[in-house]
Amino acid sequence: MLSKTIIKWPKQVTASLVEQLMKAEKDLNKVLVVFDAATAEYANGFRHDNTTFGLMISKLLSANQFQTAENMLTRMKEEKCDIKEDVFLCIYRAYGRVHKPLDAIRVFQKMKEFDCQPSEKSYITVFSILVNENQLKTALRFYRFMREKGVPPSVTSLNILIKALCKNGGNIDTAFKIFREMPKRGCPPDSYTYGTLINGLCKLAKINEARELLREMEASGCSPSVVTYSTLIHGLCQCDGIAEAMELFEEMKDKNIQPNVFTYSSVMDGLCKCGRTSEAMNLLDTMVKSHQIPNMITYSTLINGLCKENRIIEAVEMLDRMKLQRLKPEAGLYSKVITGFCDIQKFREAANFLEEMVLGGVSPNRLTWSLHVRIHNNVVQGLCTNCDPNRAFQLYLSMRTRGISVESITFEVLVNYFSKKGDLHKAANIFNEMVIDGCIPEEETWKVIVGGFWSRKKVQEAAKSVQAELIKEVSELNTLEHI
Numbered sequence: 001m002l003s004k005t006i007i008k009w010p011k012q013v014t015a016s017l018v019e020q021l022m023k024a025e026k027d028l029n030k031v032l033v034v035f036d037a038a039t040a041e042y043a044n045g046f047r048h049d050n051t052t053f054g055l056m057i058s059k060l061l062s063a064n065q066f067q068t069a070e071n072m073l074t075r076m077k078e079e080k081c082d083i084k085e086d087v088f089l090c091i092y093r094a095y096g097r098v099h100k101p102l103d104a105i106r107v108f109q110k111m112k113e114f115d116c117q118p119s120e121k122s123y124i125t126v127f128s129i130l131v132n133e134n135q136l137k138t139a140l141r142f143y144r145f146m147r148e149k150g151v152p153p154s155v156t157s158l159n160i161l162i163k164a165l166c167k168n169g170g171n172i173d174t175a176f177k178i179f180r181e182m183p184k185r186g187c188p189p190d191s192y193t194y195g196t197l198i199n200g201l202c203k204l205a206k207i208n209e210a211r212e213l214l215r216e217m218e219a220s221g222c223s224p225s226v227v228t229y230s231t232l233i234h235g236l237c238q239c240d241g242i243a244e245a246m247e248l249f250e251e252m253k254d255k256n257i258q259p260n261v262f263t264y265s266s267v268m269d270g271l272c273k274c275g276r277t278s279e280a281m282n283l284l285d286t287m288v289k290s291h292q293i294p295n296m297i298t299y300s301t302l303i304n305g306l307c308k309e310n311r312i313i314e315a316v317e318m319l320d321r322m323k324l325q326r327l328k329p330e331a332g333l334y335s336k337v338i339t340g341f342c343d344i345q346k347f348r349e350a351a352n353f354l355e356e357m358v359l360g361g362v363s364p365n366r367l368t369w370s371l372h373v374r375i376h377n378n379v380v381q382g383l384c385t386n387c388d389p390n391r392a393f394q395l396y397l398s399m400r401t402r403g404i405s406v407e408s409i410t411f412e413v414l415v416n417y418f419s420k421k422g423d424l425h426k427a428a429n430i431f432n433e434m435v436i437d438g439c440i441p442e443e444e445t446w447k448v449i450v451g452g453f454w455s456r457k458k459v460q461e462a463a464k465s466v467q468a469e470l471i472k473e474v475s476e477l478n479t480l481e482h483i
Contacts, residue, residue, distance in 0.1 A: 007037055013046035022055055028063050050084050057087055061094035073114055083114045089125055096129035104129050123151050131164045139164050155187045166200030195228040202235030230263040237270030245270050265298045272305025280305055296327055304336055312340040331368040338375045347382035351391060354379050377407045384413045408439040
């Protein structure tokens with residue numbers, strides 16, 4: 001570890017030198033050593049100022065060392081260092097970055113303790129963090145508090161207020177009321193204002209109103225940005241307005257507004273929903289030539305479209321292309337490919353991708369549990385019925401080991417197959433696990449398992465014993481269901 005003994009301090013230690021040494025160190029612990037060593041070198045020499053304290057706090061915040069960063073404020077006060085608002089702004093934004101808006105408010109309320117008065121910039125920063133983190137009730141209360149403290153309305157603060165109102169669909173009319181009053185308050189709407197309202201209208205599927213507002217925006221002298229066009233194009237694609245979306249897409253290019261990844265992905269999604277996946281694939285080539293890198297949404301859109309059109313091989317190629325870009329497929333994407341193979345009766349290929357998914361660490365969670373259950377059961381049933389019962393059984397065992405629910409029909413398919421093939425021991429074990437899991441066998445399954453034993457000479461007594469035991473277990477389960 002770096003220590004003061006290996007730092008060759010000059011006779012005169014300056015803030016610029018300390019700042020230079022701190023910036024040169026990437027290890028936070030070493031930065032702290034430099035920070036402390038600077039004041040320890042000469043008893044009555046260097047004292048940290050707002051610059052070096054600010055740099056130390058910034059580095060601590062970058063490493064998510066929030067409490068240590070706040071402790072630095074106390075140290076600044078003790079060392080009689082003037083605390084500027086910029087330090088607090090840095091802390092607010094750091095808490096906003098890690099989605100802790102209430103801590104941003106807490107630090108804001110502590111400003112008085114450090115003899116620092118918040119300016120309009122602090123109020124707006126905290127207000128924006130609250131809105132971005134969907135703390136809408138708190139944000140609106142904070143806005144009223146701002147006004148009570150005499151913070152005047154500005155284009156920035158009103159834009160944030162409109163954004164807050166648009167996040168709640170029921171307040172869109174209030175947002176428009178404020179929008180119409182902005183010129184009277186000396187705060188003419190800007191491109192961000194229009195974009196926020198267009199986004200709010202699109203979320204409510206009010207596409208015609210959004211298009212009218214775009215034209216009003218242009219007429220008022222505000223130039224639509226790529227975000228504004230992308231928002232409206234996305235809204236049109238979500239409402240089956242692909243023709244209008246394509247018109248806007250061409251319009252923005254004619255105005256030399258370069259589409260971004262979100263724009264391309266939205267248009268591709270609209271095309272795929274209309275069964276025009278080939279056009280979407282061509283658009284992907286155009287996108288890449290424009291130096292726009294496809295993201296997870298882009299690939300998901302295309303894979304979904306290809307699978308819907310049973311172009312499963314192309315979907316697999318797209319999945320491989322995605323992995324080459326070091327994007328990790330999630331359960332939903334694997335599900336599309338696996339289901340696609342099942343639909344064309346290629347269950348071995350489906351099983352291969354299921355194994356790839358498991359080995360890749362894509363595990364079930366609360367949101368994807370039902371998805372994992374469905375595709376696992378579908379593959380087991382398909383393997384057993386069509387081509388590879390032994391692999392089906394291995395996958396079944398894997399499901400039980402990993403706690404993935406086995407459906408009644410899967411149990412029955414396995415029992416029927418192994419009973420008919422004469423592997424009565426395996427069939428009986430599966431049947432027993434079926435009953436233990438609370439699945440009530442169909443009458444046909446009973447006949448298959450019992451008939452298999454009865455067809456064997458010298459095992460009739462054993463069959464009777466198994467039957468009696470299973471009937472007892474089923475009876476107990478039925479009793480429990482009635483309790």
